[in-house]
Amino acid sequence: MADSIAxxxxxxxxxxxxxxxxxxxxxxxxxxxxxxxxxxARVFGLAMALIARILMLIILLKLANYTxxxxxxxxxxxxxxxxxxxxxxxxxxxxxxxxxxLKHELNLSDNAGYKSFFSVVTQIVLLDIVFSVDSxxxxxxxxxxxxxxxxxxxxxxxxxxxxxxxxGDFILQRPSLKILALSFLITIGITIFMEGMHKHIPKAYIxxxxxxxxxxxxxxxxxxxxxxxxLGHADR
Numbered sequence: 001m002a003d004s005i006a007x008x009x010x011x012x013x014x015x016x017x018x019x020x021x022x023x024x025x026x027x028x029x030x031x032x033x034x035x036x037x038x039x040x041a042r043v044f045g046l047a048m049a050l051i052a053r054i055l056m057l058i059i060l061l062k063l064a065n066y067t068x069x070x071x072x073x074x075x076x077x078x079x080x081x082x083x084x085x086x087x088x089x090x091x092x093x094x095x096x097x098x099x100x101x102l103k104h105e106l107n108l109s110d111n112a113g114y115k116s117f118f119s120v121v122t123q124i125v126l127l128d129i130v131f132s133v134d135s136x137x138x139x140x141x142x143x144x145x146x147x148x149x150x151x152x153x154x155x156x157x158x159x160x161x162x163x164x165x166x167x168g169d170f171i172l173q174r175p176s177l178k179i180l181a182l183s184f185l186i187t188i189g190i191t192i193f194m195e196g197m198h199k200h201i202p203k204a205y206i207x208x209x210x211x212x213x214x215x216x217x218x219x220x221x222x223x224x225x226x227x228x229x230x231l232g233h234a235d236r
Contacts, residue, residue, distance in 0.1 A: 008148050014135050015156030021188055022049075022160055024181050025088075025127050027168030028095055029120045037117055042164050045124030050157045052125050053132050057149055060140060077133055078196045084130025085193025091123070092185035099179060130192060180217050184210050 026045065030038040069075055074082070132153075139149045171177050187210065191201050 007143055011139050011152035012155050015152050019156050019160045021131050023164050023167050026164050027171045029123050031172055041120050045121040046161055049125045049128035053153055057136050080133050081192050081196030085189045088189030092182045096182045
């Protein structure tokens with residue numbers, strides 16, 4: 001029982017680390033929706049992503065060739081990573097362009113239709129599958145107890161659901177932080193694509209510079225906040 005608890009804790013930690021990427025993606029995707037639809041898209045998209053992840057787990061458990069070569073030297077896993085990496089690169093670059101050109105501010109309205117809503121939900125689900133494919137395969141390699149894997153997925157889902165809105169709102173209210181987050185997504189997209197090409201990149205080389213850049217940006221935001229307060233006191 002102790003081994004099961006330790007393994008469950010390990011898998012939950014792994015899912016939570018990957019959940020940071022999910023929160024960034026969700027924050028960017030829901031921005032095109034009206035304020036009244038954003039939280040619905042978060043909840044519905046994550047719920048559908050949870051179901052999709054569990055189904056993927058069951059399918060991979062039944063397939064013996066998900067890491068065997070299917071097309072040339074690429075397996076099912078590789079093709080998922082290649083497609084997901086390219087999509088994430090395209091999406092992040094496009095969102096940076098839209099942010100700089102203020103296209104969201106020009107087009108955003110409270111009458112965003114169901115087409116946009118379900119488009120956002122679909123993208124959340126697809127990117128969640130891409131982000132989770134490695135963690136699911138790792139989990140399958142660590143244990144054959146399905147209840148442990150599903151429990152870790154559900155716990156991470158609840159954590160992302162709790163933090164997605166406050167973190168997302170914090171990012172979207174600060175354009176410089178949003179562009180930095182989109183830059184992170186470009187880096188993650190390249191990493192995912194390279195993984196699909198069988199080129200392993202140590203995660204420390206990715207997350208440490210990203211963490212440092214985020215720390216510098218937070219210091220810059222703190223400086224701007226203190227400067228506004230100082231100017232406000234000076235005007236009184």
